[in-house]
Amino acid sequence: MRRKFITGFGGSAGTAVVTSDDAMLWTDSRYWNEANMQLDSSLWRLMKEGQPGVPTIIQFLGEKAKKKQEESRVDEETEKNKFRVGIDPFVFASSFADEYEKVIKKIAIEISGDDSLIIGELVPSDENLIDSIWGEDRPSIPFNHFRVHPLEYAGVSIAEKIAKIRDEMDSKQATMAVFSALDDVAYLFNIRCMGDVDTCPVGIAYATVTRDEVCLYCDSRKVESPSVQEHLFDVKIKPYQAIIEDIQRHVEEPGCSRKIWIDKSRSNLALVSIIPNTSLISSQNAITPMKACKNKQELEGMRRAHEFDGAAMANFISWLEETVVVQKKSVSEVEIDVSLTGFRSKQPGFLECSFPTIAGVGSNAAIVHYSAKPGHLMKYLDTSEPVLIDSGGQYIFGTTDVTRTWHFGNATDSFKDVYTRVLKGNIAVDNMVFPENTPGFVLDVIARQNLWEGQKDYGHGTGHGVGAALNVHEGPISISPRFGNQEGLKMGMVVSNEPGYYEDGVFGIRIENLLEIEDCNPDCTEKIDQTSVGKKKFLKFRKLTLIPIQQNLIDVKLLNEKELDWLDKYHKQVLEKISPLLEPKSLAMKWLKKSCRNIDRSNL
Numbered sequence: 001m002r003r004k005f006i007t008g009f010g011g012s013a014g015t016a017v018v019t020s021d022d023a024m025l026w027t028d029s030r031y032w033n034e035a036n037m038q039l040d041s042s043l044w045r046l047m048k049e050g051q052p053g054v055p056t057i058i059q060f061l062g063e064k065a066k067k068k069q070e071e072s073r074v075d076e077e078t079e080k081n082k083f084r085v086g087i088d089p090f091v092f093a094s095s096f097a098d099e100y101e102k103v104i105k106k107i108a109i110e111i112s113g114d115d116s117l118i119i120g121e122l123v124p125s126d127e128n129l130i131d132s133i134w135g136e137d138r139p140s141i142p143f144n145h146f147r148v149h150p151l152e153y154a155g156v157s158i159a160e161k162i163a164k165i166r167d168e169m170d171s172k173q174a175t176m177a178v179f180s181a182l183d184d185v186a187y188l189f190n191i192r193c194m195g196d197v198d199t200c201p202v203g204i205a206y207a208t209v210t211r212d213e214v215c216l217y218c219d220s221r222k223v224e225s226p227s228v229q230e231h232l233f234d235v236k237i238k239p240y241q242a243i244i245e246d247i248q249r250h251v252e253e254p255g256c257s258r259k260i261w262i263d264k265s266r267s268n269l270a271l272v273s274i275i276p277n278t279s280l281i282s283s284q285n286a287i288t289p290m291k292a293c294k295n296k297q298e299l300e301g302m303r304r305a306h307e308f309d310g311a312a313m314a315n316f317i318s319w320l321e322e323t324v325v326v327q328k329k330s331v332s333e334v335e336i337d338v339s340l341t342g343f344r345s346k347q348p349g350f351l352e353c354s355f356p357t358i359a360g361v362g363s364n365a366a367i368v369h370y371s372a373k374p375g376h377l378m379k380y381l382d383t384s385e386p387v388l389i390d391s392g393g394q395y396i397f398g399t400t401d402v403t404r405t406w407h408f409g410n411a412t413d414s415f416k417d418v419y420t421r422v423l424k425g426n427i428a429v430d431n432m433v434f435p436e437n438t439p440g441f442v443l444d445v446i447a448r449q450n451l452w453e454g455q456k457d458y459g460h461g462t463g464h465g466v467g468a469a470l471n472v473h474e475g476p477i478s479i480s481p482r483f484g485n486q487e488g489l490k491m492g493m494v495v496s497n498e499p500g501y502y503e504d505g506v507f508g509i510r511i512e513n514l515l516e517i518e519d520c521n522p523d524c525t526e527k528i529d530q531t532s533v534g535k536k537k538f539l540k541f542r543k544l545t546l547i548p549i550q551q552n553l554i555d556v557k558l559l560n561e562k563e564l565d566w567l568d569k570y571h572k573q574v575l576e577k578i579s580p581l582l583e584p585k586s587l588a589m590k591w592l593k594k595s596c597r598n599i600d601r602s603n604l
Contacts (some may be wrong), residue, residue: 001139002091002130009038011369015057016044019064026057026398028458030368037377050459058096061085061104065120066307069111083120087126087269094264094272097122124269125269143219144195146203148231153397153469154190155297158234161290165209168286170184174261176250177286178243179207181266183471184287189216189232192469199355200471201394206243206271210250217243229456244274251279255453262283288476291467291490298398298468299516302494302544305398305469308347310546310574311581311588312393316343318591320381324408331382333359333372336389354392354399361387365405365508368460368500383409388508392472399486401472402545403498403512411553416455418501420555424450425499426511427563428542429462429479433520436537437488440479440495447499450558458500466494466514491539493517513545546574548595555556556604564599571596 004010007025011034014027026047027035035046048054055063072081078098085100100122102424105386108117151157156188165188169177179185182202186192191289193203205218215236216223223229225239238246251258251274261281264272266288266466272280294302316339336359360370361379365388372378381387385407405419425447432443441465447462461480464473476487489495498512502567520538548571556564575596582589 033367052073066107069119089124089270094269142196143221146191149190153301155295165286174259176260177209178262187291281516301397305395306544309400310578313345314588318588330382349396351394354394358390366502403510405509416555419553420558429497441483464498515541568598
């Protein structure tokens with residue numbers, strides 16, 4: 001909210017930097033078009049992350065520190081020579097401070113050969129500088145109630161999770177584990193919340209685990225419900241801000257050595273900075289892998305959510321096609337958004353969208369994270385242009401995320417060519433068999449191969465992890481060209497598969513399914529020696545998304561037999577799973593049967 005208030009940019013990823021003579025916004029390729037439209041170019045410069053010649057924020061700050069040092073007089077006080085960067089320590093991850101310090105030391109060596117020369121520093125502010133400008137108009141911190149996430153969907157009790165965490169703490173000789181990521185807290189306590197963070201079922205809170213105490217730090221109004229109080233009967237509820245004092249007290253307790261385990265990449269600087277280095281254990285926390293590898297009940301909930309989601313989409317797309325093609329009406333992007341949510345809301349267990357719906361007609365679809373609003377940019381769908389719809393639902397038992405590109409008129413041959421290449425990439429990833437712990441970036445090239453053959457590409461990652469009735473974007477895995485993420489793919493993880501292509505000012509194409517990772521040989525009882533080069537545990541994907549792919553946009557001549565068979569098999573699965581959820585003689589059922597027929601191979 002603060003970034004949007006000061007810059008006007010409303011994308012979900014970006015960082016604003018203001019100096020004495022400049023104002024810049026860093027964001028990645030998904031948001032470049034959106035940022036260009038929302039930023040006042042007379043005040044702000046857009047820094048396109050990943051583009052040649054564009055420094056990272058850390059590199060930029062380092063160069064500023066270097067320039068200030070080189071321009072300073074030798075006889076000036078050292079303190080005046082420092083390049084001071086003000087930040088809110090409750091907003092920035094501790095890892096940001098580590099990266100900044102590393103760059104500053106490197107530059108100090110370049111300048112003087114002495115890494116002890118401090119040429120720059122971060123200055124934590126007691127009050128966020130934006131808040132003092134915003135004043136009384138700033139929205140207050142939300143305190144929506146937590147609700148219990150039932151064990152039938154969570155699969156593992158709080159007590160079992162605490163026991164696993166304490167076992168991990170023992171192995172690391174940690175005396176306290178700190179959790180500050182909101183989805184970690186929600187997962188740990190089997191609680192969910194609606195309203196604190198838009199479309200994310202998490203509440204504002206911290207958590208700590210010691211050998212003899214488990215604490216939840218939050219506004220007391222969030223746990224007023226009798227059912228939640230009963231659910232958390234073994235958990236000590238404390239004020240949100242009390243975590244600072246509790247960490248300090250734990251560190252200073254006399255007796256045995258105190259060690260605090262905290263994931264610096266998922267924790268803010270305010271928490272980490274009060275822990276002495278001698279008491280700090282910095283590594284991935286115990287919840288991250290537990291949460292990423294879904295248990296049996298979580299996976300069953302995800303499958304159930306996708307079945308209901310498929311029924312909602314069948315009702316919606318059949319309505320949309322009827323409205324545009326038969327009734328010859330145009331439908332605004334906003335109406336598409338509202339209508340789709342309306343169809344989802346009729347499904348059992350639906351709570352809210354899992355992210356703001358992206359409904360982009362024609363050129364708006366080239367804006368990767370476009371959000372339609374009434375105004376000059378909003379477009380209307382008819383038979384003349386395609387529409388990209390990326391949407392998802394939060395259900396009591398699972399989370400969905402799906403993208404399809406539709407065209408209810410006559411698509412050009414060039415559009416069909418690109419659409420088919422995107423589809424081939426999706427199928428290629430879906431068909432992959434790979435060793436356990438393969439990093440996601442290894443699979444990314446498979447999704448892009450057919451686009452590359454046509455000298456085309458897309459600027460976003462191919463896949464992200466997805467939570468079970470939790471955040472639709474969940475770490476630690478991804479399928480992306482960013483090879484820095486070495487996290488291995490494991491059984492039980494859920495990941496998106498969403499290659500695409502975007503032609504600025506013309507159209508955008510994306511085809512996205514969610515996939516569950518499963519064992520290739522679930523019935524095998526032989527214990528595999530993982531150190532053997534020839535014998536490894538191999539994994540494959542299982543489709544969760546159950547929504548047809550528009551067949552008349554496919555250039556069948558570009559598909560091989562295996563890919564054609566994949567389409568027929570997938571559509572057979574969709575029909576079998578979704579048809580029982582539709583009225584037998586409904587428009588949706590008619591549309592589903594038509595969309596799931598075997599693909600026409602007569603022209604091959």
